[in-house]
């Protein structure tokens with residue numbers, strides 16, 4: 001059995017993945033604001049440090065996989081705090097425990113939104129690892145009525161960070177594949193308010209067209225994550241895998 005840390009384990013995709021892994025006999029260390037083995041707030045540096053410390057204590061310094069699912073999708077600075085810095089600091093903090101395992105794996109949850117327009121200042125500051133600058137740029141966007149760019153910015157930055165670090169000595173050099181699943185629109189508590197609003201469903205279908213089998217449930221995304229962090233994945237790293245009913249292929253066509 002493997003020991004796997006999953007953030008965002010209390011709801012949606014993280015909850016589905018944690019359940020699947022537990023059913024298969026793995027030990028899951030769930031990390032979330034509530035209803036979790038490790039309760040911590042990934043939106044702030046102290047909370048991230050606490051999540052890392054608590055997880056390291058529970059796993060005894062050796063982890064077979066880490067999956068960063070925790071996320072928020074509002075139009076404030078929160079996506080930058082949780083989706084980018086929360087995921088990156090969790091993965092960085094747990095990387096030594098991964099390196100201590102025999103077949104370590106890591107994955108993050110990106111989004112089709114990462115292909116949508118972004119705030120370049122926010123993305124640049126995220127990639128520079130400068131949270132104060134990223135939050136200053138994000139607050140400026142929010143004040144200027146461009147808060148809708150912040151979720152896509154957080155996910156674009158996360159995907160770019162993943163692609164940069166995956167080939168470095170700390171990840172590839174330590175034998176740790178690091179990939180992202182980018183979902184289209186998934187039926188979870190995060191999107192429930194959108195599905196309840198007919199006009200929003202229209203907007204959503206235009207922004208994220210899903211010609212293949214429509215909207216997925218969280219277990220579809222969890223299955224893909226499960227393979228990425230399985231021992232079978234020895235050579236795929238740095239990939240953003242769209243599990244999106246064809247949204248990315250529709251929006252970007254032949255371009256890659």
Ligand code: NAI
Pocket residue numbers: 007008009010011012013014031032033034040041042043044069070071072073082083109110111112182183184185186187188189190191218
């Ligand atoms: P959800 O809202 O059902 O679950 C998210 C979980 O993250 C919750 O349990 C929440 O408590 C936790 N979380 C939020 N802020 C946190 C914080 N500061 N500290 C610790 N935990 C925190 O959402 P869902 O749909 O399962 O989303 C999971 C991931 O998938 C997110 O990263 C989201 O951005 C991404 N995603 C979701 C899509 C969808 O359509 N549902 C589409 C594309 C990406």
